Amino acid sequence: MPDPLNTDxxxxxTREITLDAAGxxxxxxxxxxxxxxxxxxxxxxxxxxxxxGYFDSRARPGLSLLALGADLGYTVLAVDRPGYGAxxxxxxxGQSLAQQAATLHDGLADFAAxxxxxxxVFLVAHSNGGKLALAAAAEERGDDLLGLDIxxxxxxxxxxxxxxxxxxxxxxxxxxxxSLRLYPPDAFRQGRHLVSPVPExxxxxxxxxxxxYPTIAxxxxxxxxxxxxxxxxxxxxxxxxxxxxxxxxxxxxxxIAHQPDAGHNLSLGWAxxxxxxxxxxxxxxxxxxxxxxxxxxxxxxxxxxxxxxx
Numbered sequence: 001m002p003d004p005l006n007t008d009x010x011x012x013x014t015r016e017i018t019l020d021a022a023g024x025x026x027x028x029x030x031x032x033x034x035x036x037x038x039x040x041x042x043x044x045x046x047x048x049x050x051x052x053g054y055f056d057s058r059a060r061p062g063l064s065l066l067a068l069g070a071d072l073g074y075t076v077l078a079v080d081r082p083g084y085g086a087x088x089x090x091x092x093x094g095q096s097l098a099q100q101a102a103t104l105h106d107g108l109a110d111f112a113a114x115x116x117x118x119x120x121v122f123l124v125a126h127s128n129g130g131k132l133a134l135a136a137a138a139e140e141r142g143d144d145l146l147g148l149d150i151x152x153x154x155x156x157x158x159x160x161x162x163x164x165x166x167x168x169x170x171x172x173x174x175x176x177x178x179s180l181r182l183y184p185p186d187a188f189r190q191g192r193h194l195v196s197p198v199p200e201x202x203x204x205x206x207x208x209x210x211x212x213y214p215t216i217a218x219x220x221x222x223x224x225x226x227x228x229x230x231x232x233x234x235x236x237x238x239x240x241x242x243x244x245x246x247x248x249x250x251x252x253x254x255x256i257a258h259q260p261d262a263g264h265n266l267s268l269g270w271a272x273x274x275x276x277x278x279x280x281x282x283x284x285x286x287x288x289x290x291x292x293x294x295x296x297x298x299x300x301x302x303x304x305x306x307x308x309x310x
Contacts, residue, residue, distance in 0.1 A: 013031055014029045014066050015029070016029060016030075019108075021103045021104070021107035024082065024087050024106070025087055026082065026085070026107040027080045027087070028077055028079040029055075029056055030075070031066035031069065031070040031076045033074065037118055038073060038118040039072075039118050040075075041075045041076075041117045041120070041121045042065070042069050042077070043079065043121055044065055044123075045079060045104075045123060045129035046080070046127075046129050046194075047126040047127025047152060048127060048165050049196055051084060052085065054126065054265075055076075055267050057187065057190070059187045059190055064272075065279075068273065068276050068277070068280070074280070075115065075116075079107065081100060082100045083095060083100075083199035093201050094202045095199070097132065097202075100135065101138070101139055104136050105136060105141045119146065121145055122283045123147075123148045124150075124276075125148065125150050126152050126266070126267060127152040127264070130148075131153065131212075134217065137219075138217075143221055146290070147222050147224065148222065149282050150224065151259075151266045151275065152229065152234070152264050153235060154234075154236060154241060155214075155217075155244055157236070158233060158235055158236045161206075164203075164206045164207060165206070174233075175234055176263070176264050176265055177265055178229070178230075182261060182263045183265075187268045214247075217248040219250060221251065223253035223282075223286050223289070224253070224254050224255070225257060227275060228259070229259050229264055229266050229271070232263070232264055233264060237256075237258075253289075255282065259274070
């Protein structure tokens with residue numbers, strides 16, 4: 001029997017998929033609704049040093065975003081970010097954040113060419129994956145996204161830059177998890193299959209995020225929701241830090257939520273189902289806002305002015 005969190009052996013209800021991102025292969029996991037067309041596509045973007053299976057925990061029933069989303073009528077696509085999975089051999093140093101954003105959009109365009117995307121694409125992202133989600137939304141092509149739901153990411157670090165995960169290690173592992181009671185016992189055993197080296201370019205850019213964030217945030221023009229776990233230990237989320245997170249965002253809607261009984265790796269913990277339901281609830285809010293938006297006035301035909309007779 002395959003290990004249920006090993007992305008090399010997808011569990012029942014999901015299948016492996018490879019996207020063609022303008023010549024770069026992006027591997028991932030796909031779960032689709034059993035009946036009818038999808039309401040929308042949820043694209044799940046993992047954090048640093050992880051893989052797509054982060055969003056498909058089978059440590060206990062109900063914790064997988066892929067299984068939950070498909071049951072609720074969404075297509076869920078969890079991608080290995082550029083520099084991870086199938087693309088690692090093509091991108092041995094990884095990519096800069098801007099390059100990752102372009103590659104992700106190329107991969108999603110390939111997916112949309114062969115799959116029904118329903119009402120559109122919504123990104124659910126964790127940690128460093130949240131940086132990519134924001135950068136993708138800041139691109140011109142990002143205006144077509146329905147919204148973003150990001151966990152485990154702020155704009156002000158709670159640690160020194162020398163403590164951040166990088167090529168030489170994953171930093172203080174306890175900061176990724178918080179109290180061990182917040183996770184099913186099998187999460188740690190199965191989670192070993194998700195660990196992957198952080199690409200060099202990603203590691204180099206990591207300490208620069210507080211300075212990069214305002215410029216990227218100003219260009220985000222779609223709704224955004226941030227979730228901070230009760231035991232988040234990489235990012236500050238006091239009132240001052242949250243005000244700094246909101247301030248530069250160009251998003252029409254910004255929601256900041258707190259998840260009790262959870263650590264940084266939200267989607268691997270007992271709180272995974274609770275968080276995933278809230279993320280999909282935010283997607284429903286985005287769909288509602290889209291459906292209920294005032295109709296744009298029809299363009300008026302050009303007026304032909306009479307030519308004066310001399």
